[in-house]
Amino acid sequence: IHRRNTGFKTMIVGGSEKAVEIYREINELPKGTGHQFVGFININGVDRLLESELPYLGHIDDVEQVLREHDIEEVIIALESVEHDRLKTIISRLEGGDVRIKILPDMYDILSGTVEMSNIFGALLISVNSEVMPVWQRTFKRIFDVCVSIVALIVLLPLFIVLAILVKMSSPGPVFFRQQRIGKNGQTFMIVKFRTMYENSEQNGPQLSSTNDPRITNIGRFMRKSRLDEFPQFYNVLIGDMSLVGPRPERQFYIDQIATVEPQFLELTKVRPGITSWGQVKYGYAESVDQMLDRMKYDLLYLKNRSLSLDFKIMLYTVLIIFKGAGK
Known part of the structure; x- marks a missing residue:
């Protein structure tokens, strides 16, 4: 994992500057974080800045199909501030796919009180854990x-x-x-x-x-x-x-x-x-x-x-x- 030879098949939701920033930040860490990036999807059909780094897999409307076709195991949500109002809807759709979901720390306050949080990874991401039963x-x-x-x-x-x-x-x-x-x-x-x-x-x-x-x-x-x-x-x-x-x-x-x-x-x-x-x-x-x-x-x-x-x-x-x- 640390040598980046293996890891969870990971997809990024978002295609703008925030998505590019988080991808590069993870990729530039000295040791691997367990992410094997497969590609990204966007939510507005326009932002595709991340395409210079990763394959474009489709639009958020096709997320269930993308998860199945690419055997995605982990999803990182990297939205711009103006897109935060769609976060809960996106998470609801992702939770039906049995994938790990991670968000940026600046999105934490949006979900606080509705979804449990756990495990901060490298001060970069917060894992969304909605399973309340031990x-x-x-x-x-x-x-x-x-x-x-x-x-x-x-x-x-x-x-x-x-x-x-x-x-x-x-x-x-x-x-x-x-x-x-x-x-x-x-x-x-x-x-x-x-x-x-x-x-x-x-x-x-x-x-x-x-x-x-x-x-x-x-x-x-x-x-x-x-x-x-x-x-x-x-x-x-x-x-x-x-x-x-x-x-x-x-x-x-x-x-x-x-x-x-x-x-x-x-x-x-x-x-x-x-x-x-x-x-x-x-x-x-x-x-x-x-x-x-x-x-x-x-x-x-x-x-x-x-x-x-x-x-x-x-x-x-x-x-x-x-x-x-x-x-x-």
């Missing part, structure tokens, strides 16, 4: 997820059989409903639920369900109120696609719509989605994109205060909802 808690959370899922799948098997029969009797179609959702760091997975709607209910494209939705079967309405339709997701938890507690996974179709209005929504994709969530407990099912935005506030609050104690509190509320049949 490593030991994250490890325990995963072990707990696996253990509970195994027990639940075994103990609830008789209930699964009864529900499967009721679903099959309610209308033609499969017992289980499978659909592609977006998981941690934007990875897709197939979510599994008991089918609560008549078959082919989305022939005209994606459509959120509503309270008196005629597409929902009678048994489906009961399962939704009691959250029983979500129980097959213990399998998703067991294989690592989901967690017991976390923001509910959404479809890319709706994520694209919401992120256009509120880029912070992308922050919810940096953790494993959950069978239940603070938003699900406090708000319930969303019937429109506007309601999804309202529910997002609860899930962002959870994200900024994640802890085992909060997870257990959410699970307790969920159990009460199941027994009361009070799901919304």
Whole structure:
């Protein structure tokens, strides 16, 4: 690393004088800092001063594609003062890509109170660390997820059989409903639920369900109120696609719509989605994109205060909802 022969594949966000300055400052250090610079992207489509030093990889609008194509592991954000208002939006988009993010010290005050900071590298950069749950808690959370899922799948098997029969009797179609959702760091997975709607209910494209939705079967309405339709997701938890507690996974179709209005929504994709969530407990099912935005506030609050104690509190509320049949 110190000999600059290897390091994290690094990209710079910014193409103006500030970006050139930070690149040269890092590059001129006597020892390597662990950065293997791949190139840069800009945010206005114009500033490309850094092109004399590094390859131009594209515009900020293409950042997700650039991260994937070049296997970027670390990103340094070097913006001019007039561009600082876009910092939070840029970080929200980057956090969905499982990359280390570093900013210049003069940007610290913009993020103070919303994102944790750690590790100053050579007095040059500050590492942005939005993970508020300690490593030991994250490890325990995963072990707990696996253990509970195994027990639940075994103990609830008789209930699964009864529900499967009721679903099959309610209308033609499969017992289980499978659909592609977006998981941690934007990875897709197939979510599994008991089918609560008549078959082919989305022939005209994606459509959120509503309270008196005629597409929902009678048994489906009961399962939704009691959250029983979500129980097959213990399998998703067991294989690592989901967690017991976390923001509910959404479809890319709706994520694209919401992120256009509120880029912070992308922050919810940096953790494993959950069978239940603070938003699900406090708000319930969303019937429109506007309601999804309202529910997002609860899930962002959870994200900024994640802890085992909060997870257990959410699970307790969920159990009460199941027994009361009070799901919304």
